[in-house]
């Protein structure tokens with residue numbers, strides 16, 4: 415039996431959904447026993463130290479690399495081995511894309527016996543410094559960083575390889591402020607201390623930056639000086655976010671503007687978008703433009719079309735659908751601030767045929783009934799948990815001709831596609847996009863068309 419601290423010689427043959435190297439170990443007692451190894455990649459032959467055992471699998475770490483995989487590269491970040499942000503930073507980018515495509519295949523295979531072979535993953539135009547948003551926790555030592563893998567231990571690093579190049583400046587300035595003013599870092603275990611995280615978002619196409627101090631209280635001491643410092647560092651907008659909860663929710667519900675603009679402005683696919691700090695905004699702006707163009711083309715919008723953009727955020731896809739010539743567009747989204755942004759965004763772009771509602775996606779039929787909306791095209795872009803039965807039923811009740819399904823979790827997307835197929839929807843193509851280089855996540859876009867009749 416395998417025990418903790420055993421040293422095993424292993425060849426890594428696969429990568430798990432979470433991005434861990436996978437080896438299968440056999441001896442006289444065991445056959446193909448799965449061992450997940452942190453930072454190991456297919457093709458590596460290693461000596462592995464077992465760190466945790468379960469009934470049918472174990473976790474290990476690399477003790478020594480005996481033979482390096484051809485896909486291995488030197489991770490250009492000193493905290494890569496510990497940090498929970500990247501998983502593929504030690505691998506050739508082409509190999510990462512192939513692994514992501516395989517993950518999509520595996521997700522679909524778990525949900526349906528037959529499906530189209532996914533197209534190659536569209537590579538991200540940028541694989542470094544592409545993140546336009548980060549939220550960095552402050553350590554006990556007064557340094558910003560990121561959470562360690564599967565924990566809330568702080569890995570100090572103000573120079574993340576994925577974050578926008580401007581963010582390091584703000585982290586350094588805020589670290590200096592916290593030190594000079596003797597502001598206490600928040601401690602998750604005791605629930606004491608004030609400064610929790612620094613949240614930054616940059617509008618990549620205009621350069622505007624929003625900075626937000628997340629604090630365990632109502633007021634940050636020397637708040638005016640903080641605002642002045644962030645302004646001097648280049649912020650267009652400075653907020654305080656109040657989070658006095660003990661759990662691991664990062665952002666609280668209350669935002670208070672202490673300097674500058676309420677919303678920063680970005681431009682995507684030629685359309686202007688104002689973004690509140692509470693609203694969702696895609697984190698890889700260059701690749702988002704590729705994704706949006708693809709999704710709007712897939713919808714083949716014509717002048718008679720009524721489009722529903724479900725999970726619409728600040729109305730990005732809604733306004734692009736309107737620009738593509740739809741007769742009418744409806745957007746539905748649960749976050750009120752995002753809907754407020756969406757309405758403003760329609761206005762500042764002179765788009766008059768888009769209407770937005772703050773509501774749960776499952777309430778769609780009720781909302782559209784009230785305003786007499788009958789969409790023939792639905793675009794959905796749900797969070798990781800996907801649509802689920804209730805929202806699939808809600809969409810099926812509208813009986814649209816086309817459904818463009820954008821997903822950041824191919825597992826729940828495949829599950830939902832099976833549900834939608836019971837209402838007569840079929841699909842031909844799966845197009846993955848790499849929105850999150852160096853992490854295990856991958857985005858997929860699918861067009862479903864109504865070819866059959868409703869179930870029941």
Ligand SMILES: C[S@@+](CC[C@H](N)C(=O)[O-])C[C@H]1O[C@@H](n2cnc3c(N)ncnc32)[C@H](O)[C@@H]1O
Pocket residue numbers: 693694695696725726727728730731746747748749752773774775776795796797822
């Ligand atoms: C992946 S984002 C997509 C947003 C938008 N399509 C975009 O590209 O910016 C998912 C959005 O769904 C919203 N959301 C989450 N749960 C929801 C629900 N139950 N009903 C409606 N919207 C929801 C989130 O607030 C978020 O804005």
